[in-house]
Amino acid sequence: MGTPGTTTISWSDLEGLVDVLRAAHPRVDPRALDDAELQALVDGLEGVETSGAPGPGDFEALRAMWHWGA
Amino acid sequence: MKTQEGVWFGCELEALGVDGFDEGDDLPEEFRQLITQVVMVQADLESELVFDSSLLRHNILAAPDPRGRMRMAKFFAEEVRHGYTFWRIAKGLGVELTGRYFREAKRKRQEAFEHIGAVSDWTELAIVNTLTDRMGVFVFKDMQDCSYRPWAQVSLEVARDEVGHTALGYANLRESIEKRGQLEAAQRYLEKWYPMTLDMFGRSDSSRQWRYVAWGIKRSGNEELRLRFVEEVNPLLRQVGLEPPDYLFNRHFL
Numbered sequence: 001m002g003t004p005g006t007t008t009i010s011w012s013d014l015e016g017l018v019d020v021l022r023a024a025h026p027r028v029d030p031r032a033l034d035d036a037e038l039q040a041l042v043d044g045l046e047g048v049e050t051s052g053a054p055g056p057g058d059f060e061a062l063r064a065m066w067h068w069g070a
Numbered sequence: 071m072k073t074q075e076g077v078w079f080g081c082e083l084e085a086l087g088v089d090g091f092d093e094g095d096d097l098p099e100e101f102r103q104l105i106t107q108v109v110m111v112q113a114d115l116e117s118e119l120v121f122d123s124s125l126l127r128h129n130i131l132a133a134p135d136p137r138g139r140m141r142m143a144k145f146f147a148e149e150v151r152h153g154y155t156f157w158r159i160a161k162g163l164g165v166e167l168t169g170r171y172f173r174e175a176k177r178k179r180q181e182a183f184e185h186i187g188a189v190s191d192w193t194e195l196a197i198v199n200t201l202t203d204r205m206g207v208f209v210f211k212d213m214q215d216c217s218y219r220p221w222a223q224v225s226l227e228v229a230r231d232e233v234g235h236t237a238l239g240y241a242n243l244r245e246s247i248e249k250r251g252q253l254e255a256a257q258r259y260l261e262k263w264y265p266m267t268l269d270m271f272g273r274s275d276s277s278r279q280w281r282y283v284a285w286g287i288k289r290s291g292n293e294e295l296r297l298r299f300v301e302e303v304n305p306l307l308r309q310v311g312l313e314p315p316d317y318l319f320n321r322h323f324l
Binding site for chain 2: 029032063069
């Protein structure tokens with residue numbers, strides 16, 4: 001259960017996560033970020049909690065979806 | 071960082087009292103040969119795209135849906151830009167690459183390059199991009215402070231593009247496996263391309279690799295880069311249910 005006033009996004013919903021990241025960081029180039037830096041951006045999203053434990057492939061897929069567009 | 075004893079990054083340059091070269095400089099002969107070899111290896115694949123668009127069409131149309139085709143078209147726009155960049159740098163070194171060169175020259179190419187043109191299956195293309203474009207990331211990051219300044223100036227940008235390319239390959243691979251049931255085919259293609267990609271880093275005992283280091287062209291030896299690649303790519307492959315082949319499986323250049 002999420003904290004009141006926050007939205008919870010699962011790591012399995014990469015498209016949802018990418019939408020939020022794009023809106024919060026419109027100038028960021030995800031190709032320039034390593035996995036730890038991507039995780040830090042996700043952790044720093046205001047009003048958003050994530051559920052699930054990402055593996056290295058989740059970061060790679062996130063990077064692709066963010067960069068190449070829907 | 072492991073290097074040959076008595077060799078360190080740029081030691082030949084130190085002996086000459088210089089820290090690098092620009093286009094048009096009078097290059098030491100060994101340096102000229104080595105940097106030309108580096109440029110030609112990259113140009114051999116990507117500069118061909120400037121003259122022959124058949125590979126672009128082939129690969130873009132391999133995508134199973136409009137989104138995949140759009141992404142591949144953007145992908146190839148970057149590859150063509152790389153091809154032009156390498157063509158321009160080769161020209162600065164006195165090598166004029168032409169359409170005829172790519173069509174007719176009997177030149178030594180890496181084995182993988184011969185196979186890339188024949189790829190038409192989307193899952194196989196995803197494996198190729200996951201592996202060979204990631205290899206490009208390692209190779210270009212290693213040359214970001216290359217002593218040939220025209221090459222250093224483009225290496226980081228090319229490496230960043232390749233990060234995007236390998237990520238796209240991986241996303242396509244994951245989708246092929248999870249949504250199109252292509253795990254078995256992906257494993258088959260992995261066993262074909264994994265050893266070829268490892269071979270692309272070059273022989274572990276190559277004496278030339280240390281000459282690149284000595285001239286400040288590359289920072290790392292072949293085996294060091296290859297091991298770092300394996301350490302990064304194997305967990306990615308396992309996460310989608312693939313089993314990376316043994317390090318020495320079907321390798322031709324040890």
